[in-house]
Amino acid sequence: MARITASVYTSHVPAIGAALDLGKTGEPYWQKVFAGYEFSKAWMRDNTPDVIFLVFNDHATAFSLEMIPTFAIGCAAEFPPADEGWGPRPVPVVQGHPELAAHIAQSVIQDDFDLTIVNKMNVDHGLTVPMSLMFGQPASWPCPVIPFAVNVVQYPVPSGRRCFNLGRAIRKAVESFDAPLKVQIWGTGGMSHQLQGPRAGLINRAFDSAFLDRLIADPEGLSKMPHIDYVREAGSEGIELVMWLIARGAMSDAQPKLAHRFYHVPASNTAVGHLILENA
Amino acid sequence: MALDKPYKDIPGTTIFDADQSRKGYHLNQFCMSLMKAENRVRFKADERAYLDEWPMTEEQKQAVLSRDLNRCIAAGGNIYFLAKIGATDGKSFQQMAGSMTGMSEEEYRDMMIAGGRSIEGNRFIGEKK
Numbered sequence A: 001m002a003r004i005t006a007s008v009y010t011s012h013v014p015a016i017g018a019a020l021d022l023g024k025t026g027e028p029y030w031q032k033v034f035a036g037y038e039f040s041k042a043w044m045r046d047n048t049p050d051v052i053f054l055v056f057n058d059h060a061t062a063f064s065l066e067m068i069p070t071f072a073i074g075c076a077a078e079f080p081p082a083d084e085g086w087g088p089r090p091v092p093v094v095q096g097h098p099e100l101a102a103h104i105a106q107s108v109i110q111d112d113f114d115l116t117i118v119n120k121m122n123v124d125h126g127l128t129v130p131m132s133l134m135f136g137q138p139a140s141w142p143c144p145v146i147p148f149a150v151n152v153v154q155y156p157v158p159s160g161r162r163c164f165n166l167g168r169a170i171r172k173a174v175e176s177f178d179a180p181l182k183v184q185i186w187g188t189g190g191m192s193h194q195l196q197g198p199r200a201g202l203i204n205r206a207f208d209s210a211f212l213d214r215l216i217a218d219p220e221g222l223s224k225m226p227h228i229d230y231v232r233e234a235g236s237e238g239i240e241l242v243m244w245l246i247a248r249g250a251m252s253d254a255q256p257k258l259a260h261r262f263y264h265v266p267a268s269n270t271a272v273g274h275l276i277l278e279n280a
Numbered sequence B: 001m002a003l004d005k006p007y008k009d010i011p012g013t014t015i016f017d018a019d020q021s022r023k024g025y026h027l028n029q030f031c032m033s034l035m036k037a038e039n040r041v042r043f044k045a046d047e048r049a050y051l052d053e054w055p056m057t058e059e060q061k062q063a064v065l066s067r068d069l070n071r072c073i074a075a076g077g078n079i080y081f082l083a084k085i086g087a088t089d090g091k092s093f094q095q096m097a098g099s100m101t102g103m104s105e106e107e108y109r110d111m112m113i114a115g116g117r118s119i120e121g122n123r124f125i126g127e128k129k
Helices: A014-021 A028-046 A098-110 A125-135 A160-175 A205-217 A227-234 A238-249 B018-023 B025-033 B037-045 B047-051 B058-065 B069-074 B079-089 B093-098 B105-113
Strands: A003-010 A051-056 A071-074 A116-118 A145-150 A182-188 A257-267 A270-278
Touching (some): A003 A125, A003 A160, A014 A028, A028 A257, A028 A270, A051 A125, A051 A238, A071 A098, A098 A145, A098 A160, A125 A145, A125 A182, A145 A238, A160 A182, A160 A238, A205 A238, A205 A257, A227 A238, A257 B105, B018 B025, B025 B058, B037 B047, B047 B058, B069 B079, B079 B093, B093 B105
Parallel strands (some): A003 A182, A051 A145, A051 A182
Antiparallel strands (some): A003 A270
């Protein structure tokens, strides 16, 4: 049977991708960000999974306002990096895992989560920046990825509670897949940031720190936090953090092992947060 | 019956909800069109003519022409869509975000390096700083 071995949480700031692609990683401004991922890259080499289930959000790239799926699972064989207006990032094409993706879709929909099935999708920085942070710049990505896009652009986004329960349904789906796959689940986006209006540039270090503490120790309690607390305290785009609860909900009920924790302000407009949790 | 919108009392913040999305549909779809290189070229060659191909309000068109992102957002724009205009102009996301704050590019960048805008005094409209 397949099983979830670990979860990874990280911000997905587009400027981080640009810094990598333009060779700016040695600059002092960016060194402070990338230093937090040195451990993670070594950890990934030792713990490369068979598949990554990667929770992210599309930023008006694959989904315009023509269609706004709340939860969309990528079931394709591959997902090309998108051109977001600056040209596609020079990163490898993402290979999917259609068999496991279809299995998860079937199981999770039967568990009352109405997923949208996506068989063609370009993936933007929300997915490719976490891949670059965790794997560096290889010629091809070392394992397949199932992209899972969550609407956090048009309000209301799904609640933390729903995301946490969805994670549990994904765990059940993975555990019923009839092959001995090691699966990691990643939750991306956040932490505190606001990209719009006169309040742009908002950062709330105390909120972020408490969020990380509770995500590790009390995710169920954290999942009850209402939207308004994210928006008011962590900024209009800080609400991306609900996606971390999907990954956390997919972990075992037993307390996970904290393998790595990192926090830094700023990357462009955003607070960078990062955790690695291993299932016991 | 009016729906509860508890986020209306957050200062300097417009939540892109279903009402804003309805208002801004054509503005945001115009922005989406700028993801194609040939459309960027046509837009830059004659912005007004390109905008007139879209069923946008005059207010939305003027907001785009003046690159006033706060005005675009008030007219239903969403920052991830509006970012396509910035990309067309060769602006970074930090330049775009900073342009809405009344700060200079340098002041905004320095604020971020110093830890960002504080939450204190920025939770509620009318709150004492």
